[in-house]
Amino acid sequence: xxxxxxxxxxxGRFEALVLPHLDALYGAAVRxxxxxxxxxxxxxxxxxxxxxxxDRLEDEGRCRAWLFRxxxxxxxxxxxxxxxxxxxxxxxxxxxxxxxxxxxxxxxxVMDDELKAALDALPDDYRTAILLSDVEEFxxxxxxxxxxxxxxTVRSRIHRGRNLLRxxxxxxxxxxxxxxxxxxx
Amino acid sequence: xxxxxxxxxxxxxxxxxxxxxxxxERREIEAHLxxxxxxxxxxxxxxxxxxxxxxxxxxxxxxAPLDLRRRIVQAVQAEETQRRWDALSRRRTAGRxxxxxxxxxxxxxxxxxxxxxxxxxxIVAEVVxxxxxxxxxxxxxxxxxxxxxxxxxxxxxxxxxxxDINVTAPPFQGSDLRLAGGRLCYLLDRxxxxxxxxxxxxxICLFMLDRREIPLPQGHEVVVSSxxxxxxxxxxxxxxxxxxRGLTHALVADVSQDNLKALAASxxxx
Numbered sequence: 001x002x003x004x005x006x007x008x009x010x011x012g013r014f015e016a017l018v019l020p021h022l023d024a025l026y027g028a029a030v031r032x033x034x035x036x037x038x039x040x041x042x043x044x045x046x047x048x049x050x051x052x053x054x055d056r057l058e059d060e061g062r063c064r065a066w067l068f069r070x071x072x073x074x075x076x077x078x079x080x081x082x083x084x085x086x087x088x089x090x091x092x093x094x095x096x097x098x099x100x101x102x103x104x105x106x107x108x109x110v111m112d113d114e115l116k117a118a119l120d121a122l123p124d125d126y127r128t129a130i131l132l133s134d135v136e137e138f139x140x141x142x143x144x145x146x147x148x149x150x151x152x153t154v155r156s157r158i159h160r161g162r163n164l165l166r167x168x169x170x171x172x173x174x175x176x177x178x179x180x181x182x183x184x185x
Numbered sequence: 186x187x188x189x190x191x192x193x194x195x196x197x198x199x200x201x202x203x204x205x206x207x208x209x210e211r212r213e214i215e216a217h218l219x220x221x222x223x224x225x226x227x228x229x230x231x232x233x234x235x236x237x238x239x240x241x242x243x244x245x246x247x248x249a250p251l252d253l254r255r256r257i258v259q260a261v262q263a264e265e266t267q268r269r270w271d272a273l274s275r276r277r278t279a280g281r282x283x284x285x286x287x288x289x290x291x292x293x294x295x296x297x298x299x300x301x302x303x304x305x306x307x308i309v310a311e312v313v314x315x316x317x318x319x320x321x322x323x324x325x326x327x328x329x330x331x332x333x334x335x336x337x338x339x340x341x342x343x344x345x346x347x348x349d350i351n352v353t354a355p356p357f358q359g360s361d362l363r364l365a366g367g368r369l370c371y372l373l374d375r376x377x378x379x380x381x382x383x384x385x386x387x388x389i390c391l392f393m394l395d396r397r398e399i400p401l402p403q404g405h406e407v408v409v410s411s412x413x414x415x416x417x418x419x420x421x422x423x424x425x426x427x428x429x430r431g432l433t434h435a436l437v438a439d440v441s442q443d444n445l446k447a448l449a450a451s452x453x454x455x
Contacts, residue, residue, distance in 0.1 A: 014261060022254055027246030040253055047257045048264060107237045112244045115237065119245070133203065134238040135245050140205045151205075159199035159231075166234040 014051045017063050022047075024064070024136070025071055031131050032075050034120045042079060046071045065138060069146040072128060076147075110169055118168035126161030133158050189217065194224050198231050266294050308394070308426060308435055309402045311372040313419045316390045316437040319381065323388065330366035330381060340367050344378050350395050350432055352378045355452035362389060362448070373399065389438040389448070396433045402426055405442075409450040416442050425449040 025046060029039035049070050050057075057066055110118075119127055132143045133154075140158075144151045194217045200206045201214050218225050238245070273290045322329045332343045337354040344352035347369060354364060367380045370392070378393040402424075404417035414427040423445045425436045434452065438445055 011261060011265060015258070019254060019257070022257070023248045024246070026249035026253065030247055031245060040250065043249065043253065044257055044260060048260055051261050051264065107233050110237065112241060115241055116245065119238075130238060134235060135242050140200065140203070155200045155205070156196065158203070159196055162199060162231050162234050165238070166230060169234070169237075 010051070010054055014047075014054055017054070017057070017060060018047055018050050018067065021064055021067050025067060028068065028071060028131055028136060029075070031116075031119060031135070032071075032124070032128060033079055038079060042071065042075055045078065046074050049074060065142050065146070068132065068136060068138065072132070072146045073148075075128070107166075107169060110173070114169065114172050118165055118172060121168050122161055122164055126157050126164060129154060129157035130161045130165065189213065191217075191221060191224055191227075194218075194221075195227055198224075198228050199235075202228070202232055202235055269294050307402060308373065308399055308433065309404075309417050309419045309424050312390070312392045312435040312437050313422050313424060315370050315372055315379065315392070316388075316422060317420070319379075319390060320388060329368065331368040333366035335364050337364055340364060340380065343367060348376055348378050350378065350393060351430070352380075352393055352432075353430075354380050355391070355455040357382065357448060357451050358455065359451060360384070360448065387438065387440060389436065389440070391452070392435040392437070394433045394435070396428050396431055399433050401428070401433070407446060409446070410453050412453050414446060414449045414453075416446060418442075427453065429453060 022043070025043050026039060029042045029046075030036055033039045033042055046067065050067055053070075057063060119130070122130070128147070129143060132138045132146065133140070138146070140151050140154045143154045147154065194214055197206060197210060197214055201211065206214065218228060270287075270290055273286045319329050332340070334340050334343070337356050340354040341352055344350075344367065352367075354367070356364075362382045362384045365381045365383050367378065369376050370379045371377070372392075373394065375394075380391045380393075382389040382391065402415050402417050404415045406413050406415050408414070412427050412429060414425050417424050417426070422437050422439060423442050425434075425445045425448070427434050427449055429452075434449075436445060436449055436452070438448070440448075
């Protein structure tokens with residue numbers, strides 16, 4: 001009955017190691033996919049993959065980073081291919097200039113929904129890099145591991161992402177906050 | 186090394202803010218910033234958006250829907266069942282063997298699957314069965330008790346260090362019930378304290394269990410000195426179950442429910 005004992009342990013290990021991170025994974029998945037149903041599917045798929053590869057998790061202390069790596073990979077492979085809307089890359093050019101101009105705008109007055117909408121408007125690569133760095137507090141090295149890219153790429157994505165985000169926020173403030181978001185299906 | 190332009194410096198500012206630059210680059214950026222107001226403004230702009238996102242961290246997160254966890258656990262269980270099926274299918278060498286293997290798998294897989302959602306076994310059934318085992322041994326004149334004493338204090342001391350709950354054997358004052366002794370028994374997956382009392386030919390067993398994770402049985406409920414006592418009958422034995430001082434008490438006897446209730450009340454008042 002070796003087979004059964006081993007699998008039973010795997011299930012217990014899964015529940016002890018993976019399930020405590022469910023809220024964190026879901027929160028990040030909502031920001032990544034910008035859609036709650038997609039986020040649920042993404043988290044479920046992430047958890048199933050984590051279960052399948054649980055044997056490969058050697059250092060349980062790094063479980064959170066490992067799970068986010070699976071989440072990010074699943075998102076890139078599964079969801080970006082069937083993206084709902086084209087990304088708003090057009091913002092980029094004028095946006096960076098606005099941010100660089102040092103224009104005095106108080107960002108503290110930004111509403112949560114405006115911030116969410118501005119984040120949502122970022123291209124996936126930039127948004128994901130900012131989420132992993134500023135919201136989930138991973139190091140550049142960890143993020144590079146998750147995204148499978150060099151650290152230099154992480155640096156530039158975070159840099160460009162922040163500039164673009166700032167530009168989006170300034171634009172929204174200038175238009176009286178007509179960037180609506182944060183309340184999707 | 187030629188000095189970097191403002192654009193090159195600007196590209197390193199995120200990493201600089203995040204403490205992700207090497208010592209040499211950090212010094213280079215600091216030197217440039219002290220001489221360049223344009224890049225200082227740029228640093229401030231980038232810093233403000235960085236602190237905005239970091240400061241709103243908690244509000245950018247949201248908890249998972251309640252049933253997502255349940256669905257994930259179910260999906261994992263389904264995958265597990267499928268995996269066992271596949272594992273066993275791979276091993277079959279002949280049609281007949283495969284059939285047998287599949288059957289075994291169904292039974293075991295099903296048992297495993299349903300075990301996780303199986304309600305906890307009833308404390309009443311467990312204590313009555315243990316009571317019956319004791320009675321059978323007594324009729325065969327076999328030894329039942331681990332420690333024989335009529336002294337409740339000696340009984341309490343005996344349990345100390347043998348079991349991780351604080352056992353107090355009630356004296357059942359006002360009855361002719363006399364403590365015969367105690368033992369450790371194994372029920373509901375753990376060692377439990379059991380005390381045996383006698384009155385003439387009657388044998389009465391009192392079990393004490395940690396109250397956590399043991400649901401009280403259904404059945405007739407009476408309230409005695411602000412404790413509710415659950416009275417049930419199982420296999421012809423009357424059982425009284427109540428909670429007191431963090432412990433679940435279960436009293437099993439072949440006496441009437443009224444007498445059992447009186448005994449429970451006596452235990453509660455001691």
